[in-house]
Amino acid sequence: MHKEKEDRLPVAVEQREVIADHRMFSPSVARNSAPILAVLKRVLPTHGAVLEIGCGTGEHAVCFAGAMPGLTWQPSDPDDDARASTSSWIKFAGLKNVLAPRDIDVCSEQWGVEQTGHFDAIVSINMIHIAPWASSLGSFAGAGRLLRAGGLLVLYGPFMRDGAHTAPSNAAFDAALKERNPSWGVRDIAYR
Structure with a gap:
């Protein structure tokens, strides 16, 4: 069961431009798509299924699926506006290997994609720090x-x-996130 709308995760911490067909444009996507794509091309299989958690505007989904046509990309986001933007990006790009975005609440025990089988990868971009640790x-x-x-x-x-x-910019960003919502913040990751 999904949380009530007001308790759901935020769309973004940045201002996004929206045009008439509901496509949103993210400034961070413009900056990070190429470096993320370079890593994904190195680590993902050439064929298979990818689930994207927190797809936001949908720009990453069409960028990555367009560059890796052997992968079927399943975008998801708990936000209605994000899913509308993603649907518009999919239509605009005309890609056949991007599925309609799903409404997934990662805190739920069932995500509604279990019946499709297992995924070769799950990708989550800029979500962990703008969500509670439970996410x-x-x-x-x-x-x-x-x-x-x-x-x-x-x-x-x-x-x-x-x-x-x-x-230092990450420390300032972390402080700004926690000021906005104490359950958000830059997370610690251990490398071994």
């Missing part, structure tokens, strides 16, 4: 249920290492 835990649990053996969970965003921010 991270839900994402990890969902990955455990939905990834094929050897499948990848790919996360992109700012992270701390061993309790330290990797850049």
